[in-house]
Amino acid sequence: MSSASTTALVRRPFEGIPAERDLVAMRQLIPAATMTAATTAEHGSVPVTIATILPMAWPAIRRSDGSVIIGLQATVPGGDLSRAFGQAIVQALAVEPGTPVPTLELTADSPRLQDVLDLTGDFPITVHETFDFWVDPGAERTEEVEHSLEHANESISPTKPVAGLEHAYWVDAGPKEHVRWVLDADEDRVYDAVARLHARRESAIAEDTRYVGSFRAEGMTVPVWDLPSGFGAEGAEAVAAEFRERFLAALESTEPLTALERRARGGIVARQVTLR
Template structure:
């Protein structure tokens, strides 16, 4: 187990105690708020990276800019954070898919980012240990900064250039590579967090959407009733799931097609959903029937 930087006890002082009390109240509210990354420019991709993207990284824009910090889907051993040895560049990294997590993913990430900004070369953070003194995520990460995501075809980025590879690390990378399904982020102007995966017999697009869940679900029902809930020939709507307070429509796809071939279909569907979201008034009887059918194929991850 790696070393974890010891967390200092809160110091006395009126202003500090007031801030701690306010933050505790905010965290209590967040514990009942299912949308932990709301308000962040990269919210939908952060949700995707935490829930189902196998291997991707993005550079975080931190409030202090003391050092560059890389956000990763998962780190070796599913730990919360690490800082590479100084002679290997000293890169700081934090993971979203962790072995042990608390009830608030934003608080876990904030703890890891705060730790990574101060930790020394060669240190690791096995688990986030949040408390009232843990900063809010918006205090350590700039909310409106976009995420420039790099998708990796394997886990070789776990190793710093020039690092000596121990046999157990090489085996861990090999094991992770073997179970990873090919994934990609579909790139299209105005399309956020549409993630393609090759699952073998089928491919899928999981599209994390930022709209209010209920409003988006009604829009999906309107589009479905009109026969437009698809990405074009070779695709079909498979269902949806809720996670972290957002809705994720899922489409089954022809696995022979390249992931970027679905970009036009995503743009067309996005336009149809936009029109449906702009409509006022109750659903028609056909749209209500579509909504009931869609709800029957919906699950909640968390």
């Protein structure tokens, strides 16, 4: 499935992959996470680890056991992330085990992830507290490696998935905590849903929390809520089921907005800022 151009922007690059929303979260929200996958039989049925980021922000590494690990937060060429990381896997398979792929040789014939990965897998995601997954199991953990890991681990903001709110992630960003929820929904529909809830004073996840805005990422909409310090992932999980039901009901509503809801929506859009 090649395209005529490597520069054409693909706004929803991971569409068709079962784990699309978690891949977006790994690209945009989560500091340290891995996902298990494998290539198709055509590409050798090789185990693939999809990671958030790799040492030196490399796009990929061929590990000593022959498996491949790619880093979704790498800066890659072209307008299609899926094609860039499909190419990263192909290049990794072509090098000797234990070798990184520092640059990509992207062409119009480069395959996309949807072409390279076996899409029948479960794509389980694991959020990590450290970058220990960087270490090749077959490589020696030297003092230099340990020092590099220690330095990288210091940069990680504590992040956890919110049980009961699928594809949502809690993060402790220092002065504030947030819940960021990756939704497969048009941004206008999300605004409408928040407006419906805000008009009823129900747009917060829980008491002392508040909706602060949303942003677009790889074709998904990501609304963000501020939480008070100390709220924790556990606090979000305690109200997740009730909030999810309330929010999705508002999101799925097709009723025209009332006058009060339209005023609420206008205020939400007027205050909207670019969030990350």
